Structure formats: structure tokens, C-alpha cells
Amino acid sequence: MEDPYEELRRRAADLATGELEPRAAVYDRDALFPRESIKRLAEEGFFGLMIPPEYGGMGRGLLAYAVVMEEIASACASTALIWGVSSALVAGSILAWGSEEQKGRFLPALGRGEMLGAFCLTEPGAGSDAGAVKTLARREGSGYILDGEKMFITSGGVADLYLVVASTDPAQGSRGLTAFLVERDRPGISFGPPLEKMGLRASVTSAVYLHGCRVPEQNRLGREGEGFRTALSALDRGRVGIAAQAIGIARAAFKRARDYARRREQFGQPIASFQAIQWKLVDMATDIEAARLLCHRAATLADRGERFTMEAAQAKLFATRMAMRCCEEAVQIHGGYGYLRDYTVERLMRDVKVTEIYEGTSEIMRVVIASHLLR
Ligand SMILES: Cc1cc2nc3c(=O)[nH]c(=O)nc-3n(C[C@H](O)[C@H](O)[C@H](O)COP(=O)(O)OP(=O)(O)OC[C@H]3O[C@@H](n4cnc5c(N)ncnc54)[C@H](O)[C@@H]3O)c2cc1C
Secondary structure, three states, X not given: OOOOOHHXXXXXXXXXXXXXXXXXXXXXXXXXXXHHHHHXXXXXXXXXXXXXXXXXXOOOOHHHHHHHHHHHHHHOHHHHHHHHHHHHHHHHHHHXXXXXXXXXXXXXXXXXXXXXXXXXXXXXXXXXXHHHOOOEEEEEOOEEEEEEEEEEEEXXXXXXXXXXXXXXXXXXXXXXXXXEEEEOOOOOEEEOOOOOOOOOOOOOEEEEEEEEEEEEHHXXXXXXXXXXXXXXXXXXXXXXXXXXXXXXXXXXXXXXXXXXXXXXXXXXXXXXXXXXHHHHHHHHHHXXXXXXXXXXXXXXXXXXXXXXXXXXHHHHHHHHHHHHHHHXXXXXXXXXXXXXXXXXXXXXXXXXXXXXXXXXXXXXXXXXXXXXXXX
């Protein structure tokens, strides 16, 4: 039987290896926003991957998203992140929680990649404890006034549309949170300078400031008090994507390590002939397959409309640790050359670390998994 994902995977792989990968090293070196790569993803329709055809998208599910994410991330992890935040977190949330009017207003442009989305949950004092958001949304007339500060926002200042989680009722804690869609050109929204990062240097990460930012009621996403659920459901999808991103990076590290081990000679033979090196490669290849199964299991549950919070957390926890290990081993197999900027594995090792941190740290993944196991 024909694999319904193979044609999509091949398209993504062709774009990734043919066009994204050759640019990735320069984007990283110069910390350049990968504009051309994002444009090509848009032209190929990938921003509309999960958007239904009535809004101009391909109408595919989370498994298709994971398949494409792995291919893009194996070429340029920064491009993969920018694409993932806009499509899975922002467009995905509008699809799940938005009114018909909001879907019609935002999804076609997000799906064409003409509009880029950013997801604003984290604050200086609310990281792992995401329910502790302090940004306030005060009702005024027919809308809301937003005041607060968001931290670590992917595509901050570059994106056109900001999904902002704010408190409409501080006394209710996380139950008083509400999500809003804020366009970049609204007075009262401004952005910090790009943060200097260890990796993913081509993706912009910055603070987002909201000072007396007036947002009409039509831009409230879902009902008052539903913001935390909106954010958590976005993160479930996002975590499947981060697992796939990590797998893509690990795959790239494995491929480079294997090729190098075949080429590099010491003691008169390729280092690939040493069992110590072979076993590293064996463990990398096996772990990558195991992580992909976990990732695809979570995505499949999501596509069937079943709960997948625990499975998404398991996939992210396992895949990101596995990918970190793979990148370390890939550098090790390259010896001193792996420590040089000229070799891709150096970038992969810097890029992969954050997969264990964002969209919920590994510690928080364990908290999520434990809460399900011990119910
Ligand atoms: C490059 C990058 C891009 C990002 N993009 C976005 C974005 O687009 N939108 C957005 O909203 N956020 C984004 N983030 C923020 C990211 O999700 C947070 O950094 C992450 O959730 C952790 O929060 P924190 O940094 O405040 O760490 P903290 O929450 O302060 O955690 C510090 C340490 O304590 C541990 N810890 C905390 N609580 C517990 C606990 N209960 N049990 C055990 N250990 C615990 C953590 O695991 C971690 O090791 C991004 C971050 C980075 C680095």
C-alpha cells in the first residue's frame, strides 16, 4: 500500500536538502533571519499544511506536520522553529479556538506564509510555571487594554500576529487567563532587541512589551478564562513538533558522523572500522528510530482526536535527550574537527540544546507524564 506521507516527505526533503541546507550555515554564522528559506516554505504551501482547504490550506494533520518538521529541521533548525511556531502554535490555536470570523481573517494569510505568527506565553517571572502570567488584560469599552512583558518570544518583532496570553481575572490564577490576537502594527506593542543565543541563531528571539495596547473584543481568542487551556493545547501540538525537530537534528548529526567515520583514517584505517565508533553509530541510529516511533504515536493519537498530552510529553522528553546525545557523539566522532565552526556538527550541537528547554523543559515533561501515570 502506498504510504500517504511519502510524497509529502519527499517534497519536504527535496526543499530541505536542495535549498534550506545550503543556506543554513551562513544564516547561523551571521545570525540572519532566514527570509529566503521561509519564503520558499511559503511558496511550497507548507505554512498551510494543517489549515483546512476552505481556508486555502492542505488540511493535513499532526503526523504530516511531524514528517515535514523532521525534514526541515534536518537542514535548518531555525527555519523549522519559525515555521513550527507560526503554523502549529498560532494558526493551530486559531483553528481550534477561533471564531469563524477570526479563521476567515487570519488563516488564509497565515497559510500562505504572508503573515507570520508568534506565540507569547512566557514572561520574566512565568516560565515553567506558565499559569503565573502577570500580563493584564483590562476591559475597556468594547475591547481590552493589555499591559505586561513577554520574554523569549520566537519571531518577536518579525512576526505579524502575536497570540498573547494575559490575565483578565488575576484572582482566578491560571483560570483567569485569556488569549488575544494582537497585530504587530497595533499601538502599544513593542519589541526588545534580538537576544544573543547559543544556537538557533537565525531565529529571532526577543522580549515583547505591551503598554496600554488596545485590542478589540473581536481579537479575543476563545472565551475569557480559556487562555490557559488554549496555551496547553497548543503546547501539546508544539511538543510533537519539537520532538520531530530534535529527530531531524539528530538525523543530520548521525549522517555527518557516519560519513566522516568512513572518510577519516587513523592507525592506517577508517575510524569506522573501530568497534567503539561503530557502536556509537549503532546507538544513534537505533535511538533515532525509537524516538520517531514515539513522536509518530503521539501525532497519530492527535489525528484520531484522542488525548495525547502524555504521549506528546514522552515523545519530547525522549527525542530531545536522544538528540542531544547524538549531537555530542557526532562531535566526538569528528574529534577536534567537530569543535570547529567549519563543521556542521558544531552548529547542530548548539542548536539542539534548546529542544530540551523550550515548549516545556525536560523536568516539566516529567511532571506532566507523572501526573498522568499517577492519576
Ligand atoms: C530560544 C528560545 C525560544 C523560545 N520561544 C518561546 C516562544 O516563542 N514563546 C514563549 O512563550 N516562550 C518561548 N520560550 C520560553 C521557554 O518556553 C522557556 O524558557 C521555558 O519554558 C523555561 O522557562 P524559564 O526559562 O523561565 O525557566 P524556569 O522555569 O525558570 O526553569 C529553570 C529550571 O528549573 C526547572 N524547574 C522549574 N520548575 C520545576 C518543577 N516544578 N520541577 C522540576 N524542575 C523545575 C526547569 O526545568 C529548569 O531546569 C523560548 C525559549 C528559548 C530559549
